[in-house]
Amino acid sequence: MGRNSVLVAPVTGRCVDLSTVPDEMFSTRAMGDGVAFVYDGDTIVAPCNGEISVVAETNHAVGLTTDDGMELLIHIGVDTVALKGKGFQALVKTGDKVKVGTPLLKVDRKFLDEQGINLITSMVVTNEDELAENKIGQVDRDVVAGKTSVIEYAGTQQPEITKDTGKKTKYQDLCETIIANVGGKSNVIGVTHCVTRLRFKLQDISKANTDVLKKTNGVLQVIQSGGQYQVVVGTHVAEIYKELCEIGGFSAGDEAPAASSAEEKSGNLVSRFLITMTGIFNPLLSMLMASGMIKAVLVLLTVLGVLDKSSGTYTILYGMGDALFYFFPIVVGWSAAKKFGLKEIYGIVIGGVLTYPTLVALSGGEALYTVFTGTIFESQVYTTFLGIPVILPSAGYASSVIPAILIVFFASVLYKFFQTHLPTMLRNFFTPFLTLLITMPIGFLVIGPIAIILQGILTALISFVIGINTGLAGLLIGTFWTILVLFGLHMPVIMMFQLNIVTQGYDNINPLIFAGALANMGACLGVYLRTKDSSERQDILVPSFVSAFFGISEPALYGVLIPRRKLLATTLLSAGVGGMIAGFGGATLWNMSTSGPLGLPGFINPAGIDGGFISLCIGAVAAFVLATIAGFVFGGSKDETTLQLGEK
Incomplete structure (x- = not known):
């Protein structure tokens, strides 16, 4: 002692x-x-x-x-x-x-x-x-x-037992356990260390027994990041590393720096975008899961007749489940601010402005006039800023994601500029004042309208493709629907099939995206069958599967697909195949109902089950099976877009 x-x-x-x-x-x-x-x-x-x-x-x-x-x-x-x-x-x-x-x-x-x-x-x-x-x-x-x-x-100072005594070294058992559970010596391409971690480059990461390592005495955590399999062992890592190299016969390299934001600056534009999105949405995943599950349970209770939508219980539960999604720009703004090196309060305020009720309500009032008349960019103007027309989405920015992220990024650039160039005594007041004063007008006048213009282009494109061939439209719309949701560009399309129901009594667009929920479910199932990470199974995959069943795609999108680029692409394509089958078969939405498999009754022809309904079911099953296979093949581990956890 x-x-x-x-x-x-x-x-x-x-x-x-x-x-x-x-x-x-x-x-x-x-x-x-x-x-x-x-x-x-x-x-x-x-x-x-x-x-x-x-x-x-x-x-x-x-x-x-x-x-x-x-x-x-x-x-x-x-x-x-x-x-x-x-x-x-x-x-x-x-x-x-x-x-x-x-x-x-x-x-x-x-x-x-x-x-x-x-x-x-x-x-x-x-x-x-x-x-x-x-x-x-x-x-x-x-x-x-x-x-x-x-x-x-x-303290309890214990003298180190060395090999000279003929007994085991201090960390020999730990090193042997680590080597065995990273797949053996032959599976190790190389190993370095940093302040607290052993950083392995493995031949086949699926051979590693992560669950066993996490329970090993002396191992604090196991993290897969930056193409490395990292075993966190604490500040005595240098001693452990030395023994590990001796026992495993590995070449001792230099101390390796921790993964940094340089990873985000490499690769193509799509890879960098996915890395950034992963970094922004990872902190939100647990609450996305919780909110999605609440909404899913609420849908089930109303479908079974347990709850009435007019009851106070329903209203409170719905508010609990929907608040995160309704005020999504606020939480996205908070997380994006952290990602871009901006103080979180800036992101929160920017998101709050985008969802401010009075501003959201402007687009529901009487239009002042119309701009770009006669073009696909035709938009109604509901208000102005310094005499400049402000183009707003028909449903406001509450359901958008990308505008909030881009506006926060712009604010981070301004913030760093003012912090660098303003005198120290003026920064506390003038940096936030000028940052907000410049950011939000630019956001409403430039960044937001760019997203709205993209919406107009997509709406026109969808109408054009449907006019040519419904099956081809199903392949394109079914494939890219999740991406439209990701960018917050899906609302005009939703309004299109809602308007069709009102004016025509039926709609041929909605069936083209029905298979998307089944594809998300299949991807979750495939990853569940492949992964050895029990915590991911319980905390992400099961809630994402259930949420997708009820038509809530965000948990699967942000928690399962985006961190796995190949799985994201194949799942989207699986949904497109399902949409194509539904389109060629003439699937039709006759009555608006809930999203996901529970919404199937809305596609039944009032005259009885027809070929369109059968093709919708076949397409959904095809999407589910293809995505399940893709999840099993590509879902073993996350890409290098996975965030660095813990040590910063």
């Missing part, structure tokens, strides 16, 4: 609970228990006596080991690794002996503030299981660097 020891604050500021850190690896305590700090200074000092065990290549993190066996990691900020060391200066190096109060790292606060970086700093004990005692002090209080105690512990 080691002597009782304390860790003091490494900065002067506010000590806060670790759960407040906007980084899952720390907030969930996957790296270990500890505390976090919010502060105004620029220097991080040693919280204890010890030896520097690791300094991140990007200088944003440092690890220490005390004489009594405690291992500590201090990690500065969120997403700081993407800066590749800019704004950080290491004042120590690996192997240095330090005492309480020794300066470890220095930050260029002016530069980092200009980049919109959140500098909340985590301090965690990474080998808590090896300590006799570890007690976290009171949080939500002011602390002084080098003086205020924040963690008390009792």
Whole structure:
């Protein structure tokens, strides 16, 4: 048993609970228990006596080991690794002996503030299981660097057993377990390490036993990202890496930097777009699943007659399930702001403006006049800004996604410009004032109308293709319908088949997209059968499947398809094949009903089941089977678009 020891604050500021850190690896305590700090200074000092065990290549993190066996990691900020060391200066190096109060790292606060970086700093004990005692002090209080105690512990220094004694090395069991469960030595192309992770490049990633590794003592987390299979082992990674290379016969390479935003700058335009979309929607997935499930259950209850749509219960439940989708630009704006290095409040406000009830209601009033009359771009103008006509979508921007993302991106460019060029004393007021004042008019006058023009082009194209051949239209519309939903360009098409029902009593467009829900369901099932990730099965695939059954595509789109580009393409094509079969068979919508398989009764001819209804069912089954096969073939692992989790 080691002597009782304390860790003091490494900065002067506010000590806060670790759960407040906007980084899952720390907030969930996957790296270990500890505390976090919010502060105004620029220097991080040693919280204890010890030896520097690791300094991140990007200088944003440092690890220490005390004489009594405690291992500590201090990690500065969120997403700081993407800066590749800019704004950080290491004042120590690996192997240095330090005492309480020794300066470890220095930050260029002016530069980092200009980049919109959140500098909340985590301090965690990474080998808590090896300590006799570890007690976290009171949080939500002011602390002084080098003086205020924040963690008390009792160390248990255990001498390392070396090979010279004829016994196992300290990490031999762990290394052998890791090698066996990444598919064996022959499956390893190469291995490097960073501050806390072993980074494997594998021949066949499907051979890895992720579930076993996650349960292995000494493994904190397993992450697949950037084409690498990453095993998080903590700050003693260098020692483990050395033994791993000796046991596995791997060539020891240089320390590898963590994946950064450079991945997003490589590849073609489509790949970069999908990477960006994944980064924006990943933080929203859990709530998308929850909202989708609530709406799905509500549909089932109303179809079975358990709930009446006029009841208060229905209204409250519907609000719970639909709020995220109705105010989607707000949450998308928040997430996009984080992605583009903009303070989140800017994204929230931008999304709020786009969904502001008075502005949304403008498009439902009487038009002032019409612009682009006689062309496919013909649009009604409901209001003006400084005398310039403002073109608004018929349903407002509440159901859109891309306009919000583009407007937030534009705001991030303005924000960084003002933070760089305005005098420091003027930034707090004039940066948000000018950013918002310029962004929203440009959004309403330029960025939003571009999306509306694209809607007009698509509507005209759809009408043209349907006029030529309904089967061909089914292939095109069925394939690209999910993409239209993704871009928020689907509303004009929905209005087209709603208008057809009212004016003609039937519609031939809606049947062309019916197979899309079945294709999404099939993709989820295929991935479920292929993947070994039990958490993805339970948390993403099952809810996405159920939501797709009820015609709610967002969970499957954002959680399953976008992170897998090949599966996205093949699932869309599967839906197109289903639409083509329905189109050639003359499938018709006779009565508006719910989306997904439960909406089948709406396609039954009042005169009885006909060839059109049969072709719709055949197309749906074909889409489901094809997408299931695609999910099994391409759903084993996510692409390199998968977000880097945890260590930033």
